Amino acid sequence: MEQKKANNMNLLKEKKFIVFKYLKLVIKKGKKETNEKLLKLSFSFIKTFRKKNALIILLEGIQKAKPFCEVKSLKIKGGIQRIPVEIKQKRQKRLVLSWLLINTFTRNENTMVERLAKELLETVLLQSKTIKMCDDLHKIVEANKTFTQFKN
Numbered sequence: 001m002e003q004k005k006a007n008n009m010n011l012l013k014e015k016k017f018i019v020f021k022y023l024k025l026v027i028k029k030g031k032k033e034t035n036e037k038l039l040k041l042s043f044s045f046i047k048t049f050r051k052k053n054a055l056i057i058l059l060e061g062i063q064k065a066k067p068f069c070e071v072k073s074l075k076i077k078g079g080i081q082r083i084p085v086e087i088k089q090k091r092q093k094r095l096v097l098s099w100l101l102i103n104t105f106t107r108n109e110n111t112m113v114e115r116l117a118k119e120l121l122e123t124v125l126l127q128s129k130t131i132k133m134c135d136d137l138h139k140i141v142e143a144n145k146t147f148t149q150f151k152n
Contacts, residue, residue, distance in 0.1 A: 015055045018062060018093065025101050038112050045117040054120075061123035065099065065130045066092040067137050071144055084141040084148055096130065103129040 019039070026035045043054035050057060071082040087095070100119060106129070107115040122128035 015059065018058060018097070019055070021093065022097050022101070025097055038116065041113040042116040042120070045113055046120060049117070049121060057120055057124055061100070061120050061130075062093060062096045064126060065096045065123055065128075065134050067095060067134050068092070069141050070095075070137060071140055076147075081147050082140070082144045084144055096134075099130045099133050103133075 023032065023035055023039065026038075043058075046054040046057055067087060069084050069086045072085050073080050074083050075081075100116075100123070104112070104115045104119045107119060109115045109118060119128055119130065123130050
């Protein structure tokens, strides 16, 4: 029973962390209240499409779009090589949230609420640009995996 409570507490902390992190990324010129409203409205929009909790859908989307490694540039023998490096959990979440934000702004829906909601829903269904960005990054890593021996 205690372990179940601990797991629920960790899940709540993770939800809060992700929501606050996303709000921090979205906030421009101190408009925190309007961004909170946008997030709440997009969560209610998601709830109308799916009968699940919107926070759970957000977490699922983040889990599915997380990259496991990225490439860093390093000068080796006079040339610059791109070396695959593993990413920490915090950086993975940060990358996914920034990709979600970028792709939300580039969508063609009328309102920001619809854009955010549809991007999240498509991410869960593995059809969004965010998933494509993650796959592209993994392809680059796969192409440069011969340089892993030069890692620090």
